[in-house]
Amino acid sequence: MKKLSARRRHPLAALVVLLFALAVTGGLYAAFAPADKAQADTTAQSLAIEEGKKLYSVGCASCHGTGGQGTSDGPSLVGVGSAAVDFQVGTGRMPAQQPGAQMPKKPKIYTQAETDQLGAYIASLGAGPIKPTEDQYSPEGANVAKGGELFRTNCAQCHNFTGKGGALTGGKYAPELDGVTPKHIYEAMQTGPQNMPSFPESVMPEKNKQDIIAYLGTVASGESESPGGLELGGLGPVAEGLFGWVFGLGALIAVAIWVAARTAKAKKS
Amino acid sequence: MSTSSTNPAGGTDGRKAPAGERVADWADGRLGIYGLAKANMRKIFPDHWSFMLGEIALYSFIIIILTGVYLTLFFHPSMNEVEYHGSYVPMHGILMSEAYASTLDISFDVRGGLLIRQIHHWGAIVFLAAMLVHMMRVFFTGAFRKPREINWLFGFLLLVLGMFTGFTGYSLPDDLLSGTGVRFMEGAVLSVPIVGTYLSFFLFGGEFPGTDFVPRFFSIHVLLLPGIMLGLLVAHLILVFYHKHTQFPGAGKTNKNVVGMPLMPVYMAKAGGFFFLVFGVISAMAAIATINPIWALGPYRPDQVSTGAQPDWYMGFSEGLIRIMPGWEINLWGHTLVLGVFIPLMIFPLVLAAIAVYPFIESWVTGDKREHHILDRPRNAPTRTAFGAAWISLYWVLLIGGGNDLWATHFHMSINAITWFVRVGFFAVPVLTFIVTKRICLGLQRRDRDTVLHGRESGIIKRLPHGEFVEVHEPLGQEQLHALTQHHQYQPIEAGPVVDENGVERKRTMAEKLRAKLSQGYYGQDSQIPKPTVEEYQEITSGHGHH
Numbered sequence: 001m002k003k004l005s006a007r008r009r010h011p012l013a014a015l016v017v018l019l020f021a022l023a024v025t026g027g028l029y030a031a032f033a034p035a036d037k038a039q040a041d042t043t044a045q046s047l048a049i050e051e052g053k054k055l056y057s058v059g060c061a062s063c064h065g066t067g068g069q070g071t072s073d074g075p076s077l078v079g080v081g082s083a084a085v086d087f088q089v090g091t092g093r094m095p096a097q098q099p100g101a102q103m104p105k106k107p108k109i110y111t112q113a114e115t116d117q118l119g120a121y122i123a124s125l126g127a128g129p130i131k132p133t134e135d136q137y138s139p140e141g142a143n144v145a146k147g148g149e150l151f152r153t154n155c156a157q158c159h160n161f162t163g164k165g166g167a168l169t170g171g172k173y174a175p176e177l178d179g180v181t182p183k184h185i186y187e188a189m190q191t192g193p194q195n196m197p198s199f200p201e202s203v204m205p206e207k208n209k210q211d212i213i214a215y216l217g218t219v220a221s222g223e224s225e226s227p228g229g230l231e232l233g234g235l236g237p238v239a240e241g242l243f244g245w246v247f248g249l250g251a252l253i254a255v256a257i258w259v260a261a262r263t264a265k266a267k268k269s
Numbered sequence: 270m271s272t273s274s275t276n277p278a279g280g281t282d283g284r285k286a287p288a289g290e291r292v293a294d295w296a297d298g299r300l301g302i303y304g305l306a307k308a309n310m311r312k313i314f315p316d317h318w319s320f321m322l323g324e325i326a327l328y329s330f331i332i333i334i335l336t337g338v339y340l341t342l343f344f345h346p347s348m349n350e351v352e353y354h355g356s357y358v359p360m361h362g363i364l365m366s367e368a369y370a371s372t373l374d375i376s377f378d379v380r381g382g383l384l385i386r387q388i389h390h391w392g393a394i395v396f397l398a399a400m401l402v403h404m405m406r407v408f409f410t411g412a413f414r415k416p417r418e419i420n421w422l423f424g425f426l427l428l429v430l431g432m433f434t435g436f437t438g439y440s441l442p443d444d445l446l447s448g449t450g451v452r453f454m455e456g457a458v459l460s461v462p463i464v465g466t467y468l469s470f471f472l473f474g475g476e477f478p479g480t481d482f483v484p485r486f487f488s489i490h491v492l493l494l495p496g497i498m499l500g501l502l503v504a505h506l507i508l509v510f511y512h513k514h515t516q517f518p519g520a521g522k523t524n525k526n527v528v529g530m531p532l533m534p535v536y537m538a539k540a541g542g543f544f545f546l547v548f549g550v551i552s553a554m555a556a557i558a559t560i561n562p563i564w565a566l567g568p569y570r571p572d573q574v575s576t577g578a579q580p581d582w583y584m585g586f587s588e589g590l591i592r593i594m595p596g597w598e599i600n601l602w603g604h605t606l607v608l609g610v611f612i613p614l615m616i617f618p619l620v621l622a623a624i625a626v627y628p629f630i631e632s633w634v635t636g637d638k639r640e641h642h643i644l645d646r647p648r649n650a651p652t653r654t655a656f657g658a659a660w661i662s663l664y665w666v667l668l669i670g671g672g673n674d675l676w677a678t679h680f681h682m683s684i685n686a687i688t689w690f691v692r693v694g695f696f697a698v699p700v701l702t703f704i705v706t707k708r709i710c711l712g713l714q715r716r717d718r719d720t721v722l723h724g725r726e727s728g729i730i731k732r733l734p735h736g737e738f739v740e741v742h743e744p745l746g747q748e749q750l751h752a753l754t755q756h757h758q759y760q761p762i763e764a765g766p767v768v769d770e771n772g773v774e775r776k777r778t779m780a781e782k783l784r785a786k787l788s789q790g791y792y793g794q795d796s797q798i799p800k801p802t803v804e805e806y807q808e809i810t811s812g813h814g815h816h
Contacts, residue, residue: 101683144358144359145358145360145361145362146362148359148360148567149567152445152570152575156573157574157575161565161567161575161577162565162566165678166678167677167678167684168684169683170683170685171681171682171683171684171686173677173678218359219359219565220565226559227377227383227559228383228387228558228559228562229387229555229557229559230558230559231562234562234565236561236577237446237579237582237585238579238585238671238675240558241581243558244554244582245398245582247558248391248550248551248554249399249402251550252325252395253318253325253402255543255546255550256318256321256543259539259542260317260318260320260321261318263316263530
């Protein structure tokens with residue numbers, strides 16, 4: 001007690017008391033306040049929209065506006081559809097951590113159920129691409145070769161031959177596609193997130209999207225084989241040149257030094 | 270063996286000579302190689318690892334030829350369109366040229382094909398790298414000086430031809446990456462004013478890509494360029510034998526001798542063993558790491574293109590030149606002059622020529638007509654060393670420019686910022702490198718001077734009776750003193766007199782003035798530290814022992 005009384009005139013004492021008081025008040029409120037009761041008379045859909053709206057107000061509204069109308073910090077979400085939400089939130093790109101040239105992929109914050117609720121809310125703002133079902137994006141039975149051709153025609157300009165990604169202007173980039181789930185690849189093509197153009201049904205039919213997904217799964221995923229040995233990042237001649245100089249020529253120079261150091265000994269006369 | 274002409278193979282005493290001797294006799298009687306062998310087999314080669322860089326290039330060239338011959342057995346240099354039905358399932362049913370299909374077959378259906386292909390391509394990467402490093406060794410040690418200027422040019426030509434042989438080689442599979450490279454080249458050809466279009470039509474036999482360039486590149490790649498290179502290589506080696514090898518300065522080494530081991534048997538064994546080591550390292554690379562996985566890239570179609578499309582490293586600096594060049598163009602009377610491509614196309618040979626002509630500039634500045642067989646230590650030629658370093662730095666800056674997209678994605682930078690860095694760096698970095706390198710060389714010269722005059726720091730601290738601490742310096746041995754002071758220091762040349770021998774006023778030519786100015790820059794007061802003279806050395810070593 002002596003210790004406490006000795007410090008009661010400390011300049012920070014008032015602050016400590018205030019924090020303590022706030023904590024007690026908040027704790028008591030949380031304990032006694034009436035719990036939210038679900039509205040039993042609403043349908044599952046409108047319930048999801050309700051819940052989504054709440055999540056939206058907390059996580060998204062600061063940039064996209066309270067009604068999804070967009071602000072100077074974020075685009076309007078009217079008409080982007082649940083597919084866009086599922087992609088952006090499901091890959092962790094949204095909610096954004098900080099402004100920048102492009103929102104990077106990161107560990108996702110919302111569960112799939114919450115993402116769906118957010119999607120339901122955004123979809124209610126205006127019609128847009130709908131989150132695909134599994135039979136839409138499953139690469140089962142798709143044509144890998146055709147997918148490769150389509151990929152090289154439509155995607156390789158930014159994502160590289162085998163989906164290793166590439167640079168765009170001003171710090172933007174096309175991300176690497178290795179490890180992206182078929183659903184998210186499908187949604188990205190549907191909605192054209194960030195700098196990507198969109199490939200709606202009228203431009204690229206569902207079947208072709210499946211072909212591309214199948215191609216990426218075979219050639220450009222963690223499971224794809226590399227018959228020639230180490231892939232060196234699959235980045236082509238720059239990585240190969242670096243490997244050749246460092247390991248090839250490096251090893252040969254080491255060997256040369258070794259050979260030159262082992263010279264025949266002249267006989268001492 | 271020298272008596273073989275008078276001796277029947279049976280020998281005078283009735284015993285049969287050993288089989289080897291008889292074979293040698295037989296061959297000498299018909300080829301006269303004995304004299305040649307006698308003159309050259311005991312040729313002395315000095316020992317230094319940096320003298321083996323050229324060997325790496327030579328051996329990788331041999332490996333490339335051997336593997337290349339194997340590849341020609343299975344490659345079809347044709348642009349006929351076929352539908353693929355080979356072993357690589359993800360390509361089934363795709364239309365492609367026969368060249369691409371046969372490269373897929375080499376990779377997946379020919380026994381050992383993929384390994385040989387990868388040895389061939391890795392060998393090319395190493396070959397060019399070894400040539401460049403070898404060239405740098407020759408450059409920085411001044412081995413290009415008289416009498417070796419011609420051989421320097423032969424080596425330089427080998428490098429340039431090697432670049433283009435590599436270029437035509439990686440264009441042959443007709444995959445999407447190489448096709449993009451060929452398209453790049455076509456664009457460069459088109460940018461040439463007036464004749465560009467005609468040249469392009471001539472090269473491709475019509476509109477790009479046509480059906481001609483693969484067979485044409487094939488002939489150039491397997492016949493024309495390697496043929497010229499082989500000839501140049503032989504000439505290069507003959508001149509090495511004729512001039513004898515250079516050596517680093519040291520006790521007992523003069524411009525009139527070569528200190529080392531004889532070719533036969535020591536260097537034969539070493540070189541033979543080294544060949545297999547080079548072969549082994551390149552094969553190991555080919556077995557470990559994939560190169561140019563054309564199956565993942567797809568066949569070339571002019572309507573397709575991928576990001577991350579770069580040439581092999583030795584063409585990377587041309588890619589850098591294009592990537593950093595602003596897209597300028599001028600329209601004149603309905604004709605477009607594409608400066609954004611044409612200027613880089615002109616700078617490309619200039620970058621290469623800068624290093625090629627340097628030996629001639631230096632010999633003009635020094636006016637030195639003597640033969641040089643003792644190598645320079647790079648620090649003792651600060652201007653040359655600084656020039657070489659500046660050239661390398663320019664090359665590097667351009668390589669960064671050529672890979673600007675990968676720098677951007679892997680270091681999370683803006684590609685625009687990198688491009689601007691390279692644009693500024695193209696002008697600034699070589700100048701900075703030149704200044705810094707020259708300072709470093711002069712610093713090293715000062716240290717050499719100090720070491721000669723004051724000896725080596727021994728690390729032993731001695732306390733004098735009055736309390737002062739001094740470090741004991743050990744005087745250098747005779748050999749070390751020789752190595753540090755044997756080099757010749759040029760004096761700057763003055764521009765000729767204003768009046769000629771008859772007292773008549775004469776005009777100094779521009780060249781004369783330029784040469785005097787350059788000479789001042791090379792050997793003036795700020796460009797070299799006078800090496801210690803004998804008097805200085807004696808004064809400091811006699812009398813007051815340690816300083």
